[in-house]
Amino acid sequence: MEATVIGTGYVGLVVGTCLAGAGNRVTCADVDETKIRRLNAGDVPIYEPGIERLISENLAAGRLRFTTDAAEGIRTADVIFVAVGTPPGEDGLADLDYVRNAARVIGDNLRPDTVVVMKSTVPVGTCERVRAEIARRTDVPFHMCANPEFLKEGDAVGDFLYPDRVVCGVDSEHARQCMEGLYEPFIRSGNPLIFMDIASAELTKYAANAMLAARIGLMNQFAELCEHTGADIERVRRGVGSDPRIGSAFLYAGTGYGGSCLPKDVWAIIRSAEKQGVDLGILRSVAEANDRQTTVLVRKIVRRFGDDLTGLRFALWGLAFKPRTDDMRAAPSRAIAEALRERGAAVVAHDPAAMEQAREFYLGDAVEYAANEYEALDGADALVVVTEWLQYRRPDWSEVAKRMPRPIVFDGRNVFDPDRMASRGYEHYPIGRRQVGPDEIP
Structure with a gap:
């Protein structure tokens, strides 16, 4: 054909x-x-x-x-x-x-x-x-x-x-x-x-993305509740996901959804429905909650270091909105890097695929770019994990310790186990899990 x-x-x-x-x-x-x-x-x-x-x-x-x-x-x-x-x-x-x-x-x-x-x-x-x-x-x-x-x-x-x-x-x-x-x-x-029919097919795409976005948004809100109650969002995820009526996909808490589809499609269907006189209030709440979730790590950083971050240096692991792509569209890393810089911090980033995209189209030279993930840690006051690339999941912790003056990790994708991080002597701030602060380091 x-x-x-x-x-x-x-x-x-x-x-x-x-x-x-x-x-x-x-x-x-x-x-x-x-x-x-x-x-x-x-x-x-x-x-x-x-x-x-x-x-x-x-x-x-x-x-x-x-x-x-x-x-x-x-x-x-x-x-x-x-x-x-x-x-x-x-x-x-x-x-x-x-x-x-x-x-x-x-x-x-x-x-x-x-x-x-x-x-x-x-x-x-x-x-x-x-x-x-x-x-x-x-x-x-x-x-x-x-x-x-x-x-x-x-x-x-x-x-x-x-x-x-x-x-x-x-x-x-x-x-x-x-x-x-x-x-x-x-x-x-x-x-x-x-x-x-054609109209149903057009709407199917938006409905699918809206439901996926809602699942992510709900889990992020439950993660916030976990941090206030002592529950663990990873255990909640496994319990909820084992229900065959719900399933396990798109139930991971983190820094919010990004990319070329979910952010724009959710708002597009909301606005399109409004033109038809239909109020998709649930979906609007999902979109607004996700906008806030993209900077959840910034709020954790501010609670730990204060609002003025002048003189501090943060290593970002991950720029793309998800692993296995170089797509920076609506990537949470952008909001995080910009918020840290507005507070006076320096940011050095690494990503296996997206650094060229970040430099050329999104962040320019506002951040530094490291040749590898360990180089990004040199002199960093904290590590901020934004994208869960496979190579970030099992780092050489002895190498990390040699390069970072302070063992502090803000874990935006729940890559690391809180108990293991505490046993290694790291402050660890994940999403919806036990927060290991400076008073809890052995």
Whole structure:
């Protein structure tokens, strides 16, 4: 099948590359000339495990190509995926400018009976607006489909190749058959390909992210209660997660959710519902609680050192919003670093993948960047663990002790056990667990 993917961000690259790997001929288009040059040279602009090898293999096999000329790919496509960004506007609603631009290019170059697939996360009704925009520019028949993505950054390739479900909102039998053919290689293990109407498919994506955000938010609030009552959020998590009606996923307390999806999608569905006269009050509380949770470590630091942090130096382990990605969008590390610097502290950071992104787009030279996690500790008054990369979970504690003048750890992802930290002689401030202060060091 001939497929064209408009947009080469996280979603577009994964979709295009994996479809090519299944034997389709895929054109990935983007307006960013620099990005396209890099991709055609085999230089992948994102950190996503497995994607670089797949791109290289499919480029070499001739099944995948990258271009700035979307029109060329549209004119030969059986199916077109719209995978452009939908960033939040000033009002919190999804900004659909890139979607509208894609619709115009599609309308000007469409061939008959093409299936236009909305892969971007968009409010309910967007596919109908895209359909109208295309129809204003062409008389040829075409079909619409809403096919929301459920890709986890850091595991996106595996999520596409082995999906736990695929949701498709279609408007015709032709669109249904097209999507069945595309996804048949990826659902051979029996996981469902779920067909529904377009509006329901659009809302399914937002509803899924909203529920995941609510789980994280609830656990973070229970973690705060644990700190006041002496309960342990990790034990609570295991007890709650063992209930099959609830399950164990997305029940980890920490510094709040971040990334490109949950923060913007939660606010987008809240604002979209308001336009329909519907108040999603529970979800608004989740979003507001998460905004506060991103600086929970700062509040712990201030309680330990005071509000004026002038002259103090903090080592940050982790910049990306989660492990196995370089994505800094809405990463809690940004709010933490900025708050510490506003109080006069110096910040030195390490991350296995995200330091280039942090320096170029987000934090600039406002923080120092260490070559490895241990170098970040040199002269630090405290270690602040923000992202639970695997290499941070079992550090060489003798090396840590040699480099830090004071054994103090603020553990934003509950990586370390409080009792073991106390036995090592460390002050330890986790989330929702026993806080080991200076008076408790053996």
